Amino acid sequence: MTTPDVNAPRGQAGLLGPVEVRALAAELGVRPTKQLGQNFVHDANTVRRIVNTAGVGRDDVVLEVGPGLGSLTLALMDVVDSVIAVEIDPVLAARLPKTAAERAPELADRLTVVGADAMKVMPADLPAAPTALVANLPYNVAVPVLLHLFCEFPSLRTALVMVQAEVADRLAAAPGSKIYGIPSVKACFFGEVRRTGSVGPHVFWPVPKVDSGLVRVDRYATAPWPIDEENRRKVFAVVDAAFAQRRKTLRAALAGWAGSPVEAERRLVAAGIAPSARGETLDAAAFVRLAAVEPLDPIG
Incomplete structure (x- = not known):
């Protein structure tokens, strides 16, 4: 991962608020579904915080999974030169480039949208090798997606993901704790895992019944065991x-x-x-x- 470039253009993208998120959803006839784990972030401070915590810089190629209506995508486009957004919903995938062009015309060329299932996406499906994963992962597939991407994309040096709070706790749990288990061990197989913050439900639409947590995974610079x-x-x-x-x-x-x-x-x-x-x-x-x-x- 590169050090964030203080000269990178910031604040140029018009970030989405509650009104814009609902308007976009209404325009597309989108009703967030539990099946796809859809909860759209509508708070600008939250998406900026995620990007800042990720520590990505201009030279990073950021992979975003489940961009939805584009709240986090626009914040990422402010600070990195390349954002690859993988979206399984064809309606949302088709609208995202237009949203970027409308709200950040001078940054729109930084975005590439790939219509695909993140659980099946492979390096050949993307235009470049991603160096960082930054995403609000769908609650129902968060751990499988995270592990799949670290398995298939050795270029990923780091990940900063927002997941359900309970999942975040399990991913970052230490041996000996009651919540330490399969996700904890498998994430640690690839790198150092730590909890980096909490996010309340009020920043989402629809409002989930659970809190969210931020988890960071940094791939081992020198692997302590074969990662093949x-x-x-x-x-x-x-x-x-x-x-x-x-x-x-x-x-x-x-x-x-x-x-x-x-x-x-x-x-x-x-x-x-x-x-x-x-x-x-x-x-x-x-x-x-x-x-x-x-x-x-x-x-x-």
């Missing part, structure tokens, strides 16, 4: 098995994954992990060590 696809699959398989029965000891919880409780114990001991431990006590490094232990060769 093969290793990721191995590690994630162990993580899934360990938390599928989180009340059980790892010796019991991993019996299916390893083939038997005895083999699970052997691998745990080889990785320096007590067989009586539970999944919520292990950090990402321990899961990586465990996944690296080779199974015994079959006899005969």
Whole structure:
């Protein structure tokens, strides 16, 4: 990530307020749906805060998922030269370039809109390799989208996402806490994760019944373990098995994954992990060590 350029043009985009958001939605006949997890931000201070917390600069290529009506998009266009917005809703995707041209004509060429499902988007689908993810992620698919993008886009050096507060807490949870689990470990596989703020429901339309949280993920500058696809699959398989029965000891919880409780114990001991431990006590490094232990060769 680059250091924000103090000379970058700021405040040129006409950001969307509550009146503009409702007017755009009415024009398009858009009714936010729970199925797509749509809650549109209409507070200028909130989107500026997200952009500032992301710390993106002029040279960053920012990937935004679920831009909706364009509230965050316009704020991003103020400070970076390239914003790639991935929108699954064809009506919203078609309107966004027009909104950018109307409200920030001098910045409109900074925006590229890609009509696609963020859960399926691949590097070949985008015009450039993104360096940062900045997004108000749909609540219902926030974690899968975040992990998919870090898996498929090694160019992503950082992410600043707004998600449901409970999800934000889980992503940033530390080993040993009651909310530490699969999202916590899998996010930490890629980088350092931390909670960076809270957002109340009043800045959205429609108003959600929950608070939101900001989470930042910074990919490891020097990875402490291989981040390749093969290793990721191995590690994630162990993580899934360990938390599928989180009340059980790892010796019991991993019996299916390893083939038997005895083999699970052997691998745990080889990785320096007590067989009586539970999944919520292990950090990402321990899961990586465990996944690296080779199974015994079959006899005969």
